[in-house]
Amino acid sequence: MRFITLMIFVPLLFLKICLGGEVIVYTSEDKIFSESILQQFEKKTGIKVRAIYDTEETKSTGLVNRLIAEKNNPQADVFWSGDPVRPVLLEMRGITTPYISSAAADIPKIYKDEEGHWAGFSARARIILYNTNLVTAGEKPLSLFDLTKPKWRGQVAIANPLFGTTSIHVAFLFITLGDEKAKKFLQDLKANGVKIVSSNGEVKRLVARGEVVAGLTDTDDANVAIREGSPVKIVFPDQTSMGTLIMPNMVCLIKNGPNQENGKKLIDYLVSKEVEKSLAWAPCAQMPLRYAVRAPADVLTIDAIKGMDVDYKAVAQKLDEISEFLKQWAGY
Numbered sequence: 001m002r003f004i005t006l007m008i009f010v011p012l013l014f015l016k017i018c019l020g021g022e023v024i025v026y027t028s029e030d031k032i033f034s035e036s037i038l039q040q041f042e043k044k045t046g047i048k049v050r051a052i053y054d055t056e057e058t059k060s061t062g063l064v065n066r067l068i069a070e071k072n073n074p075q076a077d078v079f080w081s082g083d084p085v086r087p088v089l090l091e092m093r094g095i096t097t098p099y100i101s102s103a104a105a106d107i108p109k110i111y112k113d114e115e116g117h118w119a120g121f122s123a124r125a126r127i128i129l130y131n132t133n134l135v136t137a138g139e140k141p142l143s144l145f146d147l148t149k150p151k152w153r154g155q156v157a158i159a160n161p162l163f164g165t166t167s168i169h170v171a172f173l174f175i176t177l178g179d180e181k182a183k184k185f186l187q188d189l190k191a192n193g194v195k196i197v198s199s200n201g202e203v204k205r206l207v208a209r210g211e212v213v214a215g216l217t218d219t220d221d222a223n224v225a226i227r228e229g230s231p232v233k234i235v236f237p238d239q240t241s242m243g244t245l246i247m248p249n250m251v252c253l254i255k256n257g258p259n260q261e262n263g264k265k266l267i268d269y270l271v272s273k274e275v276e277k278s279l280a281w282a283p284c285a286q287m288p289l290r291y292a293v294r295a296p297a298d299v300l301t302i303d304a305i306k307g308m309d310v311d312y313k314a315v316a317q318k319l320d321e322i323s324e325f326l327k328q329w330a331g332y
Contacts, residue, residue, distance in 0.1 A: 020046030023262035026063045027080035028054040028164075029249060030220070033284045034080065040278070041269045047262050052076070061163045064089060067254065071095055076254050077263030080270060083168045084111070087118035087252040088316040097255040099264055104271040107289050110310065111248050120248030121271045122279040122286040123302055126169045127244065128235040129207045129222045130214040141214060143238050144173075147189060154193035157203045157215035161186075161326050165200065165218055165247055170326065171318045172245050172308055179322075186329055196330055208232055218247070220284035227283050236305050243306040248289055 027034050031053045038049045054063045064086045067079060071093070079096075081087050090096050091113070098116035111120030128147070130140050141147055147156045159166040174182040195212060197203055203215035204222060208230035225232050236244040251270050253263050269275060276288040280295035287302050288295055295301070 020048065021259060021262050022048040022050055023078065023259050023266050024050045024052070024076050024257070025078040025080055025266060026052045026054075026067065026076045028063055028082040028086070029080055030082070030284070033220070033279065033282055036282075037270070037275055037278060040274075041266060044269070045265060047265065049266070061086075061167070067095055068093060074254050074257045077257035077259045078266050078270075079252050079254060081250045081252075082124075083165050083247050084118075084120060084250045084310075085168050085171070085312050085315050085319065087250045088113075088312045089319070090252060090254075091117040092313070092316060095255055096252040097260075099253040099267060101264070101268050101271055103268045106292075107271065111289055118250045118252040119267070119271050120250050121289055122276050123246050123248040123289060124165070124218045124220050124284075124286055125236060125244050125246050125305060125307075126165060126216065127219055127222055128214055128237050129204060129217050129225070129232050130235065131207050131210050131212075132231045132233050134210055134213045137233075140233070140235055141237070142235060143241070144216070145185065147194070147214065147216075148185065148192050150192070152192060152214065154195075155213040156189070156192070157195040157197050157206045157212045158189070159200045159203055159217070160196055160198060160330055162323070162330055162332070163199075166216070167319060167326070168247065168315065169216070169245050171315045171322065172310075174318050174322055175311065175314055176242050176308055183325065190329060204232075220286060223285035224283050227285075239306050243308040246287075246302055246305065246307040246310075249286075 038051055042049050067076060067090060079087060079090065087096060096117045100116035101119060104112060104119045107120060128141055161167050161170045200217040200221045203217040204225050206212045207215045208225045222234050238244060251267050253267060257263055273290060273293055276290060276293045279286040280288050280293060280299050285299045287300060289302060291301055
């Protein structure tokens with residue numbers, strides 16, 4: 001009897017996989033958060049997800065280079081980027097194809113491409129994380145520029161600006177401040193003994209352990225540290241001046257990918273209210289782009305923070321322009 005049941009079950013499972021097919025997604029979102037979202041999609045649709053994840057040290061950059069290398073023979077259907085600029089870089093290189101998802105209709109226009117090359121959901125912010133055992137609330141830095149002051153000499157950490165959201169942040173600073181002021185800020189930071197480390201996660205760990213008093217990182221890393229009970233708090237910098245950089249996830253459909261229709265279904269799911277709610281309640285505590293999505297009390301809505309002005313295409317172009325300067329600044 002058990003053998004007969006198995007004979008019936010296995011073909012049915014095989015049929016479900018064949019009918020659902022598969023979708024291949026490259027993602028730079030942390031695996032600890034993105035994997036469960038992709039598993040939920042599998043359960044809802046019966047579509048098998050093959051996910052390729054980026055490393056913590058080369059966030060987004062590694063997969064973008066892979067997608068560029070595969071342009072003439074695409075292997076991926078979807079790119080889920082943890083920052084809002086890499087999909088724009090791919091669009092500029094002719095690697096994405098338009099798809100306007102009806103599921104993203106109520107996402108603010110600022111976070112979507114009019115032609116459908118990319119769409120945003122669930123945001124993080126670039127923040128200052130400080131150790132409350134070493135810094136009082138009255139002493140905490142309120143601006144990025146505070147980190148260049150002598151009192152913070154050798155006590156601040158930043159992830160390598162050649163990769164991930166740190167590179168995006170720096171490019172935004174070049175756009176916002178202008179090249180001269182942005183270069184001076186970075187040079188002042190380096191002259192003040194800033195520690196350049198491998199990743200935002202490493203910045204979080206150093207601050208949590210008290211090996212530095214403060215660091216620049218993302219809210220998802222910071223929120224994990226807070227929920228783990230580490231003696232740290234968040235500052236949203238420059239709220240009285242240029243604002244804080246808010247960075248939604250971005251998703252795009254790869255041109256001529258092997259499973260286009262399933263790629264569209266995955267995009268529909270990723271930009272849904274369901275996923276925004278899941279990421280808001282996860283340890284990363286990402287901010288929904290929709291005001292109607294219910295989130296924990298300690299997760300701010302994007303309208304509660306003064307954000308920097310955004311022009312993703314200008315930032316994508318600026319990334320190329322400043323790459324050599326950043327290599328020199330980081331010691332490469």
